[in-house]
Amino acid sequence: MIGRFVVVGIGADGWDGLSGRARDELSGARVIYGSQRQLDLLPSGFAERRPWTSPMSAHLAEVLATDHRGDVHLLASGDPMFHGVGASVVRAVGAQRVHIIPTVSSVSLACARLGWDLTEVTVVTTVTRDVDSVLDAATDGRDLLILSCDRTTPAAVAKLLNDTGFGWSSMVVAEQLGGPAERLVRGLARTWDEPAGDDLNVIAVSCVGPRRSIAPGRPDDDYDHDGQITKAPIRALTVAALAPGHRQLLWDIGSGSGSVAIEWLRATPTGYAVAFERDTTRADRLTANARRHGVGRRLTVRGAAPEACTDAPVPDSVFIGGGLTETMLATVWHGLPADARLVVNAVTVENQSLLAEWYARQGGSLQRHSVETAAPLGSMTTWRPALPIVQWAVTKA
Structure with missing residues (x-):
């Protein structure tokens, strides 16, 4: 019988932050795929671990196209269905063959640290999109949470904001949220000169600048x-x-x-x-x-x-x-x-x-x-x- 794909979300707090249900799934796993960073968060002694090769999309497609006898486990960051690999897996094989076990997303953790109402926040990803896409959401008074591609993204976002009239926007770069190395770095876009930090980061921006309506008829x-x-x-x-x-x-x-x-x-x-x-x-x-x-x-x-x-x-x-x-x-x-x-x-x-x-x-x-x-x-x-x-x-x- 062809098995399922079990996608388990894991945060920067690793094994300690997983639910009992998630731990049980991973403890009984035969093969676990994930990034090397994610696999390193698991305790030693169980399952065969297979890190994604580059490009990950091609490796994932190969895994999903293979007929597996038994369940295959995949690690994802936080909530797999929120800008995560879970949606890609469901699109490829159908929801009936996928079991998702989420944990707290980086966006939820960022709102908890900042005291922001998640329902009032606009989320933008630069993981699969150019940094320019931030401008599609930027407008005076709006709070943005930007999912970074890597450690260079905060400086690129600061430059973009400063170049387009949003230089007075405040920025908070939240690294390794929920983990022992968690760190918050604060500043303004116009004066941002922080050195590149951790690859795992989320950028919170409180926009100060032009009011940019989505209604047609711009000058x-x-x-x-x-x-x-x-x-x-x-x-x-x-x-x-x-x-x-x-x-x-x-x-x-x-x-x-x-x-x-x-x-x-x-x-x-x-x-x-x-x-x-x-x-x-x-x-x-x-x-x-x-x-x-x-x-x-x-x-x-x-x-x-x-x-x-x-x-x-x-x-x-x-x-x-x-x-x-x-x-x-x-x-x-x-x-x-x-x-x-x-x-x-x-x-x-x-x-x-x-x-x-x-x-x-x-x-x-x-x-x-x-x-x-x-x-x-x-x-x-x-x-x-x-x-x-x-x-x-x-x-x-």
């Missing part, structure tokens, strides 16, 4: 662009029309500065986007914009549409903001799955007429938006109108 100056950018008021309307949702994928065609895709991603932290942009300079610029706004990990840049759409993952929503043609629109429409959302903005009379034709055939909503902005006129003030935008929004039946 145009927040983006590096060459003038080809969907202006803030129209961008807000566009992202709202796209209706971002949980774990959805957006195609942003003719992405330009990437502002629509970026604000769509900011509105749905579990979403992903594919930007299609034929101009390589603009593609580099939108990639930099995405990283600066903390969503670079969730955005992929491809070449020109519709050619580059052929083997792209199927979208839940599509925005066409540039390069609109009958061929492109037809290609995108026929490739859309049922219930997918399409939003198209047009400036020229020719493209607006094209949208009117498609609206007549496919339905949805067709709206004309015009924005005027106050501007100087001599010693007085007048209204300067922007070019009107026609927007077609439709959900495919």
Whole structure:
């Protein structure tokens, strides 16, 4: 009979911090996999210990793909289902073949030390993501708990915060939480000069800096662009029309500065986007914009549409903001799955007429938006109108 995978969470306090149930499982184990640091926390004298080889993901996949006669035990840090290996195991073999025994997570321990309400804290991981992803959550007054990749992460986070206006944010680096070598190091991001400490650390940040809303319509100056950018008021309307949702994928065609895709991603932290942009300079610029706004990990840049759409993952929503043609629109429409959302903005009379034709055939909503902005006129003030935008929004039946 094929056995189970038993995933046991272990903290820095090692064997002494495990429950009786966890100890019994490990005491009867035949083989235990884990990092060398985790395996060294176990007492000697039982089970065969197999440290993960590098890369761990490949070794784990090999172990999970093997038919084992009997249970196989895996060690994880803290709670295996909280940014841990437990979720990867369940995805690979199914919940029915996995038995999870958690212990207290590093995040819970950090909140206990700091007196923070865990329900009010935003958790960010840099274990599998770039440090830039911290900016996706940073805003004035928010408390962050950042799971570090290693001992270099605190200094990288401090530099990132200082470079983006959050230099006065307080930082606490909590090392080896729950263990005999536990240590808390405090300081400010702007003056952080602590030497690299332990690889096992969590960073607590109380953000002081700009208020960064997830609502669309951020100032145009927040983006590096060459003038080809969907202006803030129209961008807000566009992202709202796209209706971002949980774990959805957006195609942003003719992405330009990437502002629509970026604000769509900011509105749905579990979403992903594919930007299609034929101009390589603009593609580099939108990639930099995405990283600066903390969503670079969730955005992929491809070449020109519709050619580059052929083997792209199927979208839940599509925005066409540039390069609109009958061929492109037809290609995108026929490739859309049922219930997918399409939003198209047009400036020229020719493209607006094209949208009117498609609206007549496919339905949805067709709206004309015009924005005027106050501007100087001599010693007085007048209204300067922007070019009107026609927007077609439709959900495919």
